[in-house]
Amino acid sequence: MNTRNFFALMISAAVLCSFSSCDKDDDNKQEEEKQEVKIENSDSFEGYFLASGSGQDLMFEKKSFKLEKKSDGIYQIVIPEFTYQGNSMTMKEFVVDSLNVNGNTFTKEFAVVDDANKYNKGTLTLKLSDDKKVESFVYSNQYGNMPFAINFTYYNSVAARMVGSYKENLNYTMNYTTSMGTFSVDEDIDAEVVINQNGEKIDIVFPEISKYKMPAFTVENVEVKYEEGLFKISETDFVTSEDESGKTHTGKIISGNLKDGYLTVNYSDKYGNMPHDVNFNFGKEKKSE
Secondary structure, eight states, X not given: OOHHHHHHXXXXXXXXXXXXXOOOOGGGHHXXXXXXXXXXXEEEXXXXXXXXXXXXXXXXXXXXXXXXXXXXXXXXXXEOOEEETTTTEEEOOEEEESOEEETTEEEEEEEEEOTTSOEEEEEEEEEEXXXXXXXXXXXXXXXXXXXXXXXXXXXXXXXXXXXXXXXXXXXXXXXXXXXXXXXXXXXXXXXXXXXXXXXXXXXXXXXXXXXXXBOOEEEEEEOEEXXXXXXXXXXXXXXXXXXXXXXXXXXXXXXXXXXXTEEEEEEEEEETTOSSOEEEEETXXXXXX
């Protein structure tokens, strides 16, 4: 079994982790009564878990977990069974109880043996909004006799996973003809691409190219999906609104993906009345000097 498959197996195990509840002292009862999140018995939450370790994305799986109120001030979290690669390995559900509760935040250092007699050890932090939406949920788990922990992060969609600012090399090329002849440009710059969530889609902010007076611009409502271990940006034609100069960006996102936190995007853009397209490769290695 290669290292990557081993990591992936370990992760699936961790996803089964469950969460716990924690007793509150009577002295803290007043604080509990101030909680905006009201769990009468139990509430289930569905979303995606990204498991990562050693700088690699190991798994991205849609699952549900349950937060249960056992009694006043005492909560537990249940994370479901996870089956990896068809039925080749099943990680049993387990529960972490006696969560530490502070307002809408539930935390715990846990050490739990599941029904398969496997040891789960780690930490977790779950934060809910006042209307019982998951604001953030992260945990680590060192499963069985693993020599390292796997980190898990909850996302409400594929788009949410892709949100961030990415600083990489940007290569751009263009060919154009003037009265003086035909010219070719092939240059590299350091640049930043920003991705924002827009429901189940994303908005992408592409950088300016100051040398050619091409300002930054945003392409909205870009579809994304998770497939074959990659967070993929869909092919998208775009025409932006007119900017302060009354010009638009017209072009196409050809391809793009996010893997292990590294973003690549291939797109073209023609700004204003430029007679030619400029082709861009973000995240491409710099050409050799």
